[in-house]
Amino acid sequence: MLDRLVESLETCPMVKRGEYNYFIHPITDGVPLVEPALLRDVCSAMVKVLDLNNIDKIVVVEAMGIHIGAVLSVMTDIPMVVMRKREYKLPHEIPVHQKTGYSKGELYLNGVYKGDRVIIIDDVVSTGGTMKALLSALEIAGAEIKDVCIVIQRGNPDIGRPYKSLVKIEVDDRVHVVERFI
Numbered sequence: 573m574l575d576r577l578v579e580s581l582e583t584c585p586m587v588k589r590g591e592y593n594y595f596i597h598p599i600t601d602g603v604p605l606v607e608p609a610l611l612r613d614v615c616s617a618m619v620k621v622l623d624l625n626n627i628d629k630i631v632v633v634e635a636m637g638i639h640i641g642a643v644l645s646v647m648t649d650i651p652m653v654v655m656r657k658r659e660y661k662l663p664h665e666i667p668v669h670q671k672t673g674y675s676k677g678e679l680y681l682n683g684v685y686k687g688d689r690v691i692i693i694d695d696v697v698s699t700g701g702t703m704k705a706l707l708s709a710l711e712i713a714g715a716e717i718k719d720v721c722i723v724i725q726r727g728n729p730d731i732g733r734p735y736k737s738l739v740k741i742e743v744d745d746r747v748h749v750v751e752r753f754i
């Protein structure tokens with residue numbers, strides 16, 4: 573099920589972002605082309621890995637969680653919430669600070685309320701900064717986090733709670749897939 577993901581990761585191009593070795597891949601960048609079969613493989617694997625019983629909302633973070641969340645939402649009929657990089661100043665909007673290995677900024681959560689049973693999905697976890705920001709916003713909202721699944725785990729980042737991933741990679745001058753969880 574994940575052969576296409578593994579093969580495309582092991583052959584994807586790398587660039588430097590400062591001192592950070594950044595891999596460029598369709599799932600994490602939408603570049604150069606997102607093949608439907610790859611997206612289908614990833615979301616089918618997520619359906620197998622995630623506990624989808626009694627879930628109110630799928631929560632993703634702008635930007636490269638959106639395409640995965642959209643496909644999963646259509647597959648499961650569970651609505652999706654997108655945590656944005658732009659504020660809307662809606663009532664109950666929750667702002668948090670995001671820091672990754674190469675960037676920082678603000679994230680704004682709307683549309684999640686006390687008692688919502690949510691799952692979190694994202695394309696990659698590296699320093700864990702984005703997940704920690706999202707988790708803190710969901711805690712403020714009073715949501716119940718039922719499961720977390722991230723497509724690509726880069727190293728062993730701690731996000732302050734257990735999470736699932738489909739593949740684990742190590743990155744030097746190229747990507748090495750060191751584990752596949754399904």
Ligand SMILES: O=P(O)(O)OC[C@H]1O[C@H](OP(=O)(O)OP(=O)(O)O)[C@H](O)[C@@H]1O
Nearest residue numbers: 634635636672673697698699700701702
């Ligand atoms: O574990 P971390 O170090 O936080 O890195 C993981 C995050 O990095 C990317 O987000 P980013 O906001 O950089 O880019 P995007 O807008 O292309 O998703 C990616 O989509 C993850 O959310």
Ligand SMILES: Nc1nc2[nH]cnc2c(=O)[nH]1
Nearest residue numbers: 593594595596600696698
């Ligand atoms: N595409 C991509 N996204 C990331 N987010 C955090 N690290 C990376 C990376 O190396 N590549």
